[in-house]
Amino acid sequence: MPDDQMRHIETLAVHADHTPDGQTGAVMPPLHLATTFERATDETYPGGFSYIRSGNPTRAALERMLAALEGGVAALAFASGMAATTAIFQALDPGDHVIAPLDAYYGTTVQLREMFMRWGLGISFVDMPDLAAVQAAVQPNTRLIWVETPSNPLLRITDIAAVAHIAHEAGARCACDNTWATPVLQRPLALGADLVMHSTTKYLGGHSDVLGGAVIARTDDAFTQRLRDIQAHGGAVPSPFDCWLVLRGIRTLPYRMRGHCDNAERIAAFLADHPAVEVVHYPGLAGQPGHQIAAHQMARPGGMLSFQVRGDAEAALAVTRRLHLFTRATSLGGPESLIEHRASVEGPTTHTPANLLRISAGLEHPDDLIADLAQALA
Numbered sequence: 001m002p003d004d005q006m007r008h009i010e011t012l013a014v015h016a017d018h019t020p021d022g023q024t025g026a027v028m029p030p031l032h033l034a035t036t037f038e039r040a041t042d043e044t045y046p047g048g049f050s051y052i053r054s055g056n057p058t059r060a061a062l063e064r065m066l067a068a069l070e071g072g073v074a075a076l077a078f079a080s081g082m083a084a085t086t087a088i089f090q091a092l093d094p095g096d097h098v099i100a101p102l103d104a105y106y107g108t109t110v111q112l113r114e115m116f117m118r119w120g121l122g123i124s125f126v127d128m129p130d131l132a133a134v135q136a137a138v139q140p141n142t143r144l145i146w147v148e149t150p151s152n153p154l155l156r157i158t159d160i161a162a163v164a165h166i167a168h169e170a171g172a173r174c175a176c177d178n179t180w181a182t183p184v185l186q187r188p189l190a191l192g193a194d195l196v197m198h199s200t201t202k203y204l205g206g207h208s209d210v211l212g213g214a215v216i217a218r219t220d221d222a223f224t225q226r227l228r229d230i231q232a233h234g235g236a237v238p239s240p241f242d243c244w245l246v247l248r249g250i251r252t253l254p255y256r257m258r259g260h261c262d263n264a265e266r267i268a269a270f271l272a273d274h275p276a277v278e279v280v281h282y283p284g285l286a287g288q289p290g291h292q293i294a295a296h297q298m299a300r301p302g303g304m305l306s307f308q309v310r311g312d313a314e315a316a317l318a319v320t321r322r323l324h325l326f327t328r329a330t331s332l333g334g335p336e337s338l339i340e341h342r343a344s345v346e347g348p349t350t351h352t353p354a355n356l357l358r359i360s361a362g363l364e365h366p367d368d369l370i371a372d373l374a375q376a377l378a
């Protein structure tokens with residue numbers, strides 16, 4: 001579809017992988033499990049595929065879809081979000097410097113500290129929404145600025161265009177973890193970012209039943225080629241079935257996001273007025289830090305929020321035990337509402353407030369969710 005850029009995201013989510021299948025007319029893409037593909041007599045591969053790890057038709061369909069949704073020229077699917085993140089940092093050279101956010105997905109922070117400091121990357125953790133702090137952290141060897149917005153678990157908002165500008169002035173790339181916003185709500189490449197990373201385990205898969213990750217690139221340059229090499233030779237690739245499940249999830253992504261956003265907005269408004277709640281972190285609430293930037297760079301404020309219960313960790317945990325509809329579990333982006341006490345998950349090194357609970361608003365009826373929260377907070 002050469003005019004992908006001009007289509008609405010609902011249309012792309014249904015068509016951008018170019019179904020129906022030319023051979024059979026099947027309206028949904030077939031699941032190709034073959035590990036190897038026949039060579040022609042001149043030793044070329046007429047179908048463009050040679051071996052499953054380097055590429056296969058089901059993964060290629062998912063990658064076409066992801067590139068179209070994010071408005072990139074290339075997309076690479078990985079076995080998990082963390083494998084996608086690993087690929088981006090591995091594409092840098094030892095000795096390069098990275099600027100990363102203080103508030104971010106905990107696994108990203110741990111990966112940088114545990115794996116990539118030992119691998120020779122210099123890393124500065126900064127308060128990413130504070131542009132002066134980002135600028136001050138730039139070094140002559142800075143090659144990448146990592147943005148996550150909204151961030152986990154405090155829903156901090158970073159101005160993607162402004163950070164991309166700082167990165168480019170410094171001769172560095174800007175990568176954005178777009179897992180929480182999804183391309184339905186936020187398009188980092190259009191705002192100037194060079195790379196988008198996803199955990200497709202979350203909203204893109206959308207049904208809490210598949211693990212996956214992806215990197216989408218704005219230009220097809222030497223860095224993108226390195227990412228391709230890491231994907232093929234590092235081998236952290238998703239199975240065809242996992243690709244098929246993510247692609248299946250994406251078909252309904254734009255409509256699911258409407259429900260997630262409707263429910264999160266209702267829940268945030270309810271909690272913000274509740275006497276047992278100290279503070280709500282949700283970019284959709286007026287007066288929040290980052291509210292104006294979110295209103296400008298996001299179509300809607302998203303399906304994730306967190307809040308602090310008046311009292312200590314025990315008071316917060318007690319609320320989770322009284323809930324019936326919210327499952328106490330990690331992760332996000334599925335049809336079921338989830339609640340999590342992040343400080344318990346993150347352990348003693350966490351910066352997360354002890355009384356904070358994070359909610360992934362599911363697709364249940366908002367009145368039922370609010371009634372459940374009302375009885376648990378009473």
Ligand SMILES: *Cc1c(COP(=O)(O)O)cnc(C)c1O
Nearest residue numbers: 080081082105177179199201212
């Ligand atoms: C879940 C998540 C990841 C990690 O993805 P996995 O698929 O679990 O490896 C990275 N970033 C964010 C924001 C996430 O929510």
